[in-house]
Amino acid sequence: MHKLISTFSDRYGDWQTALIQHLQISLITLLIALVIAVPLGIWLQHRPRLRQVALEVAGIFQTIPSLALLGLLIPLVGIGLAPTLIALVIYAILPILANTITGLNQVDPVLEEAGHAFGMTRWQRLTTFELPLALPVIMTGVRTAAVMIVGTATLAALIGAGGLGTFILLGIDRNNASLILIGAISAAMLALLINALLKWAEHAKVKSLGILLAVIVAGLGLSYGPQIKQAVAPQPTITIAGKMGSEPEILINMYQLLLDHDTKLKVQIKPNFGKTTFLYQALRRGDIDIYPEFTGTVVETFLHQPASGKSEAATYQIARRGLANKGLAYLRPMQYENTYALAVKKSFAKQHHLTTITDLARLQTPVTAGFTAEFNDRDDGNRGLQQRYGLNLLVQTMDPALRYQAIAQGKVQVVDAYSTDAELTRYHLVTLQDDQHLFPPYQGAPLMRRATLKQHPEIAKSLNKLAGKISAAEMSRMNYEVSVQGKSAHQVAKTYLTQHGLLK
Incomplete structure (x- = not known):
């Protein structure tokens, strides 16, 4: 606990910046998703065929892994905020759209008939009783989308958009539990706060929701104030x-x-x-x-x-x-x-008399390897090890930082490494000589x-x-x-x- 408090104190300024970035990303995404999904749900309410197609398409998009979606978007729209917002909006649309349609369809048909009898227009019926009655169901979808957005927005750090994910990624990379906890707890608390605010909004009137949205937009404008000033001034070259x-x-x-x-x-x-x-x-x-x-x-x-x-x-x-x-x-x-290398514990190398990769290939006992996905798929990585050395390991692909934790805990016996990694010293590992010269300079x-x-x-x-x-x-x-x-x-x-x- 003391280390957690000390780390938080040392990085308080960074935490403030990351929190504001995360809040900006989450709120902008939620507003865009609302603007798209609610009107679309209203329009699709009485169009059953199109409604089914729209929900199926939104569902298909939701099944795409977030990291894959970001990778597909980068060549099209670059890095930073743009691909992050597009990906998050795609994920947020389905719960809001589905609940908007469900909420409107649950309005009592007797009220609809009464509205027609009184000569009310579609807009009058919508604002007078349809949206107010459907609001609790719609807001449930909005809350689901908001919590999902806050959690998924941690991936924004991977493509330069900032947010609380920077703490989580840095903590994983440095094997620093305090940094991971700061990012994870902050994101969870932010999700709970937004969820509580939206839960209150379920019982508010449509007019009150309009005021709430106006306050959110105004708050976003103020939060971007310093960045707008910086944009007016000369940017870093x-x-x-x-x-x-x-x-x-x-x-x-x-x-x-x-x-x-x-x-x-x-x-x-x-x-x-x-x-x-x-x-x-x-x-x-x-x-x-x-x-x-x-x-x-x-x-x-x-x-x-x-x-x-x-x-x-x-x-x-x-x-x-x-x-x-x-x-x-x-x-x-x-x-x-900083060439590739295969690393094993010193005790494992001593036990099995390993000094080269060829020695490892001769082992009769099954060996489990923790490789990064990139190394596992490279010709100068695991593919090359299989072809040149005939080395067939039981491979588990994992994040670069996690593979060192895996070998330290005995979950794997060999990992891919870089020859200058600090973890080689930290975890008492040795690298095996590339005696058949697979790894290039x-x-x-x-x-x-x-x-x-x-x-x-x-x-x-x-x-x-x-x-x-x-x-x-x-x-x-x-x-x-x-x-x-x-x-x-x-x-x-x-x-x-x-x-x-x-x-x-």
């Missing part, structure tokens, strides 16, 4: 993003510090942004300007060429030329390689749009200061300081740059 994890966060902080020191550009960073494909698509769309990427990933994943067995220099040149054809610039790489380098480099050529001069710098031991130590010791990625990056004379 360069946006640097990083994947999940301590290492990308350290690197993008180095990029920012160097650019702030060497140029007059205004720079903003977006750490823990998301997965490889999200960042790559965001870069190509121009939603971000720079992110650190590894040579082997470029060749294997983006260019779909084999990189195994090639030298560091050859891999970089293939990557650089291939990216140039896609309108991207790839600056010079750093010294260290993985040197990190700034990846950016050529248009950005052409407009700001000073970026290359500044970021190329890191070319050939940072050894594997240095990167592993910095990762340990951030992931395990809890130091700030910004401070760790600044310390390295200062000690090596790259910053004054």
